[in-house]
Amino acid sequence: MNTETSNTAAVRSDVQAILDRPTAQVLVIGGGINGVGTFRDLALQGVDVILVERSDFISGASAASSHMIHGGVRYLENGEFRLVRESVQERNRLLRLAPHYVKPLPTTIPIFSTFSGILSAPLRLLTHKQAGKPKERGALLIKLGLTGYDSFSRDGGTVPRHEFKGHKKSMAKFPKLRDSVKYTARYYDAAVENPERLALDIVGDGRVAGSGGKARSVNYVEAIGSSAEGVVLRDTVSGTEFTVKADVIVNTSGPWTDLTNIALGKSTSFMGGTKGSHIVLNNQELHDACAGGEIFFENNDGRIVLIYPLNGRVLVGTTDIEADPSEPSVTTEEEVDYFFELVSHVFPTIAVDRSQIVYRYSGIRPLPKHDDTAPGFVSRDYRIEQTVFAGDKKTPVLSLVGGKWTTWRALAEHLTNETLGLLGTTRTTSTENLQIGGGVGFPTTTSATEAWVAEHSGALSKARTAQLLKRYGTKAAEVIAYIAEHSDDAALVSLPEYSTAEIDFLVNTEYVVHLTDVVLRRTIVAFTGGLTQPVFDELAGLIGSHLSWSAEQLAAEKTLAVETLDFFHGLVLEAGTAGGGTPEAAQQESFTPAK
Template sequence: MGGHACDVLVVGGGINGCGIARDLAGRGFRVLLVEQDDFASHTSSSSTKLIHGGLRYLEYYEFSLVRKALQEREVLLKSAPHIMWPLRFVMPHDPSMRPAWLIRLGMFLYDHLARREVLPGSRGVDLSHHATGAPLKPEFSRGFVYSDGWVDDARLVVLNAIDARAKGAALMTRTRCIRAERRERTWHATLKHDDGREQHVAARALVNAAGPWAEAFLRGTAVPARGEALATKSLRLVKGSHIVVPRCFAHDHAYIFQNPDKRIIFAIPYERDFTLIGTTDVELQGDPRGAHISEVETAYLCAQASRYFRRPVLPSDVVWSYAGVRPLLEDSAGDPSAVTRDYLLEANTQGAPLLSVWGGKITTFRKLAEDAATEIGQMLGEHRPAWTHGAFLPGGELSAWIGPAQRPDTDYERLVHAVGARHPWLPTFLVRRLCRAYGARIGELIGGAQALSDLGHEVAPGLYEAELRFLRDTEWAMTGEDVLWRRSKLGLHYTPQERAQVGAWMDAHARRQSTDETTMKDSPCS
């Protein structure tokens, strides 16, 4: 090892950073990841939450990207059936948008660009006689149905972090890399924790997975060895905003709506009682940390959804909204919607190895991480085989509860039945939520509990101290916001007072835990 304390320092705790840390750790590299906020605080928890090929990208001839994403859909669905599941989408046909033959052609390509084992193919549908037509205006009598998948995006990030830790990586949240100095064979970095402490680490290679901050990291934080320019690419920051409204329809399908501006929006069943509508594409200037939905975006999403739904969607219906910043690689596209969603891995070996991650999307994160880990290994002169294709994410291996896997969607229902049978004292609604969040890890959370009272005080409806401790101790949760909006979406279901109760519990317990933390001394780069 030449005296180096660790192999790879990863900067950025979004889906790409955590995925890369997991893959590298699984190959035996000593890895340290740092994230300036909480995991998935920004782009990676602000997606449309789809595992999809990107049907609309076919119009921009992004066949390679669509095929790559389609190949990943079922790989991901099988890896974590508790947080990902198949979803059917309905596209009402509006003749003024795109002709039916073009949509049929697109659906045919979507069905056949990659092999499918679980997801059914596309078909036409008579909306005047189908349940999905009931919420729509009567002029939409014809449509098309196709398959993609749904994912709890923030939990996907955390599961990658948990797996990285299980394989030997050290991960630090609320820790900024404030300087990374490149030398001939080593990166020397200064890390600053949120309590003001600084830590100096050395790594053989550096991965820049800072998402919207990737370009700024190279232009300001990273210091080259001989004055060479580290930043050779530019990012185009595009804000995508979403609104959440009370449930617009009762069935389990989602909608994809074509808009007069040639964009599309989705309307998706969300958190049982709501509908998620998005997204927009708006150029962002300034700090991505301050991104938020504008009144214009809210009005746009309401207006486009109202073109299709019988009952108009009004700004006053919005119960929650969020905005994420997509770090897209700058190209010549004038329309933000046309900027490629594909990723680029840029290797720089003019000194200690540097790998910068440009662009990407949630659906292709595993493949991106695999490619990145292979590239890092090549730069370090140590080829180590890939392993994540076919591997489960934490909680995704359900066989101890249900026996051999069958289908991702039915396996979850079998898990719910098995947990309910083993713990009949758990309310059904709580069994379903805990199975969704934790999969096979639910046994670790419940432990030896034999009654609800064994889970501790009910801090908010259906949320007991045992779960909060579990999130604190195993998933890096430190604040009420971490729990309510990233580890779960319970914030949508709680009153302001109930949200405050969760925050108060976390303040009283997580702060004490952070003082006692031993992460610093246990780091492989210490």
Template structure:
């Protein structure tokens, strides 16, 4: 058995100093979304000194704007992408096993309006003779689910699908619209904290190999063909690296980066589409859903979803072609489309724009395509290699496409290609490797017992222990030790979080901006729990921990308020902040 390397945790300053001292690196991965993080992980585990940079925070763009589904790709059967479905089902089940603290089974129901609808159009789509989406009948959906079961049963983890007749459908879903005649039920999975899982992968990877360095808030700003110039966005300082291989994992920004790295290559690789989602505060809709997802077709045939989310309801999404990936936000037209789709399924439930507490949008990094129908663009992933040429001495490997469910497999394939370029061989597999707080996570039956044991060990109430385990999995024990050593104080404006917990997140999980903590290390933002006093209190705590000046603290608060309003539709916070007395905003 190979001896485990002991890796000492390094600060950001120490990592930057190491890069400046040794500016030649075998591999530079650009892009800290889930596919870039996965490639970084795979290479580091093979003993490769690899550097990962991200211009913003980990999983801030498309990797933080997913539908929160980890699914096998049922609808890809209709387009004949059987290998993608098989791969997706395998990777879904691996995530259920390797990240059980964040990925869970999700019972899913699709409402159906007819028995034989959609057969002709589905056949045309399968044979590439037509592209227009249409509504699908019970026979077509049952056929697809029967095929889906074949892939699922090979893994042996999920129950078979069930087709429900009208009486059975009405008994479970009395609120469905009158046009719903049948329904079908099956199981996929969902992920409750994708951004946190991305961070855990980064932390795991840096602990696995001393030569693996990950830096958020670092941009690649220039290249002379031999060296690349990087900028630390927190200090505006520049430094250079000389990589042997650059992995371009920037998603929707791939073509933009290649204009710097490979100006002689005119190829267009990405043709992204925007997907927008709403978080809705509707007790009536939440009660209707209970613990299930409704996977439904809108009147135009486009597939949408809705399911419970932190006491709210997540609904989406749209699929709109876009050229500029910057500052993507849900438009009023998209919001109207999604709300109308809700009314189409549950006409008796009144949901309005006032019930929307948060919106988010991301660009799917799909391969460039001339098709007029966005849904026809493959969701599969591919690697595009740019060999060294007159404009650049380093190799460039582009990660095109991909989806959250298959990130491990995509990263594995990318790493294997890089290893071949370096003349190295694979040493370790991540197929059965647990992630972060999923390591040694107890089974469902054992979980209450373990929580009780932790409660006794650290002398903390069981509900609080259960809350921390729900947030951090087995990593919660690291925090529990800290809480036992220094008594925690609940936040004044949100008693479910404490000062000790937030300080732990700041120092252990590479938090540098107020937004990092509010939107990605916690679910406070996306679950609609932010208030002006709470934001001010957390900004004050961060200022203490990161030695911010008063001007910096105010700037962080203003910048976060602005981004919440502009990108997430949370405009009321700014108005509330402006109306608050100064003493409320300046906590402490």
């Protein structure tokens, strides 16, 4: 990977902190959701830990999710009962621990038959194969599945039990549904409205827990090799190469786990990921037709897909296609056609077309190697593999195989416990009831919200304070203090829901290196279709000014961002100035493995 915009860039403070002391008890390689979760958990145990991520935090597979925290009702069909139980427990837990970003999600399954699929289901369970043309899952089979799902979901009434409605009541609530619907089943999972921001909270929690230099994290640093002295790393911003010695190495590179191991001198073949793509539509009719919840159903090919109102838009996904992690993952036009077809499958009178797409994205799931098992039947569970570091032939390397957003906390707990065992120590702090970032003290009732806003408004209006609370949880108090200190809350000309001081806060406190970090992950402006040319230009100017970019650096950043946004997300913008950046660099920003 090479995301450099200058070969003479100064060494960043987070990199310098590692250069000053290039040793740790644990080196975690990979800053996706499972890597940052493990970093946080280790830091909470008092472990001296370093986390490195070759691109931005949460920019690879973890940035390509369906924005759901869910138990995986369909995993019951694969016989993954342990995973379902853990997933629903973690869903319920995250609703409590991260209420600022994780919200209950009513989910509706439209059902078009009564008994279909009941005979083929045991075959799928026993063989993980589909014989002949997929059999549509009928009401009886779905009823059995949801009844079992409810039994796993019991947790003090965190979410309601499922319910069935017949044709008449179903059409009354969802009048745009295909008229041949016989029933609808409704159950609850959870949505994570802004997963990248939740992950930044997790990183921040880890750094606070290990304050004083025991927990160090840095983005845009890649693992490129091994030596007897340790893991060879490279800062892709300055080009600086250095070595870190650790007692345990933890590889949480997701779908690139094998490629990271190869870079470290050990060939493994643990992974076999599949590609999942999504599109985001600006279609108010489709948004309203979902009646405030997700539509989750079986498409004509037997694939489970979703239509999901999110942040004022509609998310449509997802595919499940064999993928090569050495190649960039992008949403193809064939996949777009597939998404339009699945919308018409349940909402035949609602027109969708390419002009309504405001954003598209794709990623590779970190699934285990699965040989001839069909993608839809590959286990979504995880395991931990132990090998030995090639550099010194003795340091243990733990490689994570699998994992998903919903189970990140439990997975991090398991990975941390194994690491602690190798270090000869034990857990001192549980994360089971530890609130996350802006979820600490987050008000969950109208009266509590009003009280929080009244207490923290200060010089800001109550409306502005409420906006910041919704955006950052109770960490909004830090944003408000920053704004007060800098006496500047002027709204952006092109994006009035943000201010200059707020953007400065993000750049100053949230490890921003590139322009894409802000437009893709520190904010949701690109995801919702709000990244117009004026917004792009104004944000680039503000970020460049804060980071003291030269005119040449600013031009290079804008060019790199334009190429990245076009190639990966279908957003067409103009850099406006000549400068560096290449299509290859754009492709490498989040998805190319370490060499």
